[in-house]
Amino acid sequence: MSSSANTATADTLPTSPTVVRLAGVNKTFSNGTLALSGLDLDVHEGEFLSLLGPSGCGKSTALRIIAGLGQPSSGSIEWPRTMHDATGSPERSIGFVFQEPTLMPWADVFHNVWLPLRLKGQSKASVRASVMEALDLVGLASFAKAYPRELSGGMKMRVSIARALVTRPQLLLMDEPFAALDEITRFKLNNDILRLKAQLGWTVVFVTHSVYESVYLSSRIVVMAARPGRVVRTVTVDGPTVRDEDFRTSDTYNATCRTVSEALHSAMGAGDHL
Amino acid sequence: MSTPSSTPDTGGTPSDPPYDRARRRELILRVAVPLVILVAVLLLWDWYVRAYDVKPYILPGPGLVASTLVKDWGTLSSALVVTVRITFTALFLAVVGGSLLAILMTQSKIFELALFPYAVILQVTPIVAIAPLIIIYAPSTQSAVLLCAFIVTFFPILSNTVAGLKSVDHNLLNLFELYGASRWQTLFLLKIPAAQPYFFAGLRIGGGLALIAAVVAEFAAGSAGAGSGLAFRILESQYRLNISRLFAGLIMLSATGVVIYWLASLVSYLALRRWHESALNREN
Ligand SMILES: Nc1ncnc2c1ncn2[C@@H]1O[C@H](COP(=O)(O)OP(=O)(O)OP(=O)(O)O)[C@@H](O)[C@H]1O
Ligand SMILES: [Mg+2]
Numbered sequence: 089m090s091s092s093a094n095t096a097t098a099d100t101l102p103t104s105p106t107v108v109r110l111a112g113v114n115k116t117f118s119n120g121t122l123a124l125s126g127l128d129l130d131v132h133e134g135e136f137l138s139l140l141g142p143s144g145c146g147k148s149t150a151l152r153i154i155a156g157l158g159q160p161s162s163g164s165i166e167w168p169r170t171m172h173d174a175t176g177s178p179e180r181s182i183g184f185v186f187q188e189p190t191l192m193p194w195a196d197v198f199h200n201v202w203l204p205l206r207l208k209g210q211s212k213a214s215v216r217a218s219v220m221e222a223l224d225l226v227g228l229a230s231f232a233k234a235y236p237r238e239l240s241g242g243m244k245m246r247v248s249i250a251r252a253l254v255t256r257p258q259l260l261l262m263d264e265p266f267a268a269l270d271e272i273t274r275f276k277l278n279n280d281i282l283r284l285k286a287q288l289g290w291t292v293v294f295v296t297h298s299v300y301e302s303v304y305l306s307s308r309i310v311v312m313a314a315r316p317g318r319v320v321r322t323v324t325v326d327g328p329t330v331r332d333e334d335f336r337t338s339d340t341y342n343a344t345c346r347t348v349s350e351a352l353h354s355a356m357g358a359g360d361h362l
Numbered sequence: 363m364s365t366p367s368s369t370p371d372t373g374g375t376p377s378d379p380p381y382d383r384a385r386r387r388e389l390i391l392r393v394a395v396p397l398v399i400l401v402a403v404l405l406l407w408d409w410y411v412r413a414y415d416v417k418p419y420i421l422p423g424p425g426l427v428a429s430t431l432v433k434d435w436g437t438l439s440s441a442l443v444v445t446v447r448i449t450f451t452a453l454f455l456a457v458v459g460g461s462l463l464a465i466l467m468t469q470s471k472i473f474e475l476a477l478f479p480y481a482v483i484l485q486v487t488p489i490v491a492i493a494p495l496i497i498i499y500a501p502s503t504q505s506a507v508l509l510c511a512f513i514v515t516f517f518p519i520l521s522n523t524v525a526g527l528k529s530v531d532h533n534l535l536n537l538f539e540l541y542g543a544s545r546w547q548t549l550f551l552l553k554i555p556a557a558q559p560y561f562f563a564g565l566r567i568g569g570g571l572a573l574i575a576a577v578v579a580e581f582a583a584g585s586a587g588a589g590s591g592l593a594f595r596i597l598e599s600q601y602r603l604n605i606s607r608l609f610a611g612l613i614m615l616s617a618t619g620v621v622i623y624w625l626a627s628l629v630s631y632l633a634l635r636r637w638h639e640s641a642l643n644r645e646n
Contacts, residue, residue: 152536155540156540157536157539157540182540184536184537184540186533186536186537188533190531190533190534190537192534192552192555193637193638194555194556194558194636194637194638195555195637203537203541203551204541206551207538207541207542207543207547207551208541208542235636235637236637237637255541
C-alpha cells in the first residue's frame with residue numbers, strides 16, 4: 089500500500105494542470121503590516137494543498153486573495169483555465185469554508201445551504217434536490233429544518249461545508265475549518281472531507297495549524313514563515329490516495345510528520361506561535 | 363441526537379410532569395407576587411386615608427378612584443382614544459421613517475454624513491423646550507402633539523436600526539461578496555434580517571417614548587388642547603381639584619404604557635423566537 093518514507097523537499101510539480109497561479113504576490117495592509125512577501129504558489133487540479141505556518145504568517149490573507157476578497161498590493165493571480173466574464177474578471181467557481189461556521193442564525197439549515205444558489209437567482213423549487221443532496225453528503229439531510237443554534241459545533245461546520253459544495257465548485261478553500269473542534273470530531277470530519285474530495289473530484293486549498301492534520305489530508309504541504317509572510321518549504325506527501333486510520337499509523341505518515349515538523353520549527357522564529 | 367425536532371421553538375416536552383409543574387409554579391409566582399404587593403399597597407393606602415381622615419381633594423382613597431374611573435369613563439375613555447391614536451400614529455410614522463432612513467443612511471455615505479448630525483441634534487434637544495414652538499407653527503394642536511411624539515420616537519428607532527444594519531458579521535458579508543451578491547440581495551437577505559433584534563429593541567424604547575412625548579406635548583399645549591387627550595384631562599382635573607379623576611387618568615395612562623410595551627415585546631418575540639438569543643427558550 090504505502091511506499092517508503094519518500095518525502096520530497098523540493099518543489100516536485102504534479103503533472104496536472106494549474107487551476108490558479110499566484111506569482112510574486114505581496115500584500116501590505118493600510119497599517120503598514122507586510123502580510124505576504126513574494127508569494128509564488130501554483131494550485132494544481134485535483135490536489136489537496138495545505139498551507140501550514142505560525143500564527144500571523146499570512147495563510148488567511150493568501151486564501152482570501154485567491155478567493156478574490158481583497159486585492160494583492162502587487163503581483164499577479166492567474167486562472168489559466170477559467171473563462172472571463174464581460175467585465176474581465178474571472179468566473180471563478182469557488183467554495184469557501186471559514187474558520188467559524190458563519191451561518192445565518194435567522195435561517196434554517198436548508199436556507200443556509202440554498203444561499204449560494206439563491207444569490208445566483210435560482211429558485212427554491214428548482215434547486216431543492218441539489219440542496220438536499222449536498223446535505224446528504226455531509227449526513228445532515230434530516231436536519232434541513234433545524235436552526236443553527238440547535239446544532240453542535242461539528243454539525244454547524246458540516247452545514248458550512250454543504251453550503252460550500254452545493255455550487256459544485258472547481259476549487260474549495262478552507263480556512264482552519266476544524267480548529268475549534270475536539271479531536272474525535274476533527275478526525276471524523278477529516279475523513280468526510282477526504283471522502284467528498286474523492287467523490288466530487290475537488291481541488292482543495294486547506295489552511296491549518298496542525299502538522300498531523302496537514303499530513304493526513306494533503307498531497308502537498310506549503311510551510312510558511314511570518315514577518316514577512318513567505319513560503320519556506322514545500323513538502324510533497326507520498327501517501328496513498330485512499331487514506332484511513334491505517335495511514336495514521338504508517339511509517340510514511342510518521343516520517344512525513346517529522347519532516348514537516350522540522351520544516352515548521354526552522355520556519356518559526358523565537359517569538360512565533362502556532 | 364438522532365432526529366431533528368420538527369418544531370424547534372417549543373421549550374421542552376409539555377408531557378413531562380416535573381417540568382410542567384415547575385413551569386406552572388413559575389407562572390403562579392409571576393402573577394401572584396405582584397398581585398400580593400398590589401393588594402398590600404391598596405390596603406395600606408385605604409387604611410391611611412381612613413385613619414388620618416385625609417380629604418378627598420388631597421388624597422382620595424382607592425375606592426373613590428375606582429368609582430370615579432367608572433363614573434367618568436365616558437369622558438376619560440374618549441380622551442384616552444385621542445392620546446392612543448396620536449401615540450400609535452407617531453409610532454407607526456417613526457417605524458416607517460426611522461427604518462427607511464436607516465437603510466438610506468447605511469446604503470449611502472453621503473446621506474449618513476448629511477443627516478446623522480441633525481438627527482442627533484433633534485434628539486438631544488429636550489422636547490419640552492421645542493414643543494411651544496411646534497404648537498405655534500403647527501396647523502392644529504393635534505398635529506403639533508403628533509409631531510412632538512414623532513420626533514421623540516423616531517430617533518431610538520433610527521439609531522438602533524443603523525447600529526443593526528452595520529453590525530453584520532464580517533464573514534457573512536465576505537460570503538455574500540464571494541458569491542457575487544448584488545447590493546439589494548445583501549440588503550434584504552443579510553443586513554435587514556441581521557438588524558431585526560436591534561430594530562425591535564428600538565421599537566420597545568420608542569413605544570414607551572411615544573406615549574411620554576404625546577403626554578408632554580399635550581401638557582405644553584395646555585388649555586389650547588381643549589377637548590383633546592388624556593393629559594389635558596389630567597391637567598383639567600388638577601385645576602378643578604378633582605384629584606380622584608386625576609388619579610383615574612393616571613392609572614389609564616400607565617395601563618396604556620404597559621400595554622404598548624407588552625405589544626412591542628410580543629411583536630419582537632414573534633419575529634425573533636426562532637433564532638435570536640433574546641427570545642429563546644433556553645434549555646440549559
Ligand atoms: N485587515 C487587516 N489589517 C491589518 N493587518 C492585518 C489585517 N488582516 C491581517 N493582518 C495582518 O497580516 C498578517 C497575516 O494575517 P493572517 O490573518 O493572514 O495570518 P494567519 O496566518 O491566517 O494567522 P492565524 O493562523 O493566526 O489565523 C498578520 O500580521 C496580521 O496582523
Ligand atoms: Mg488565519
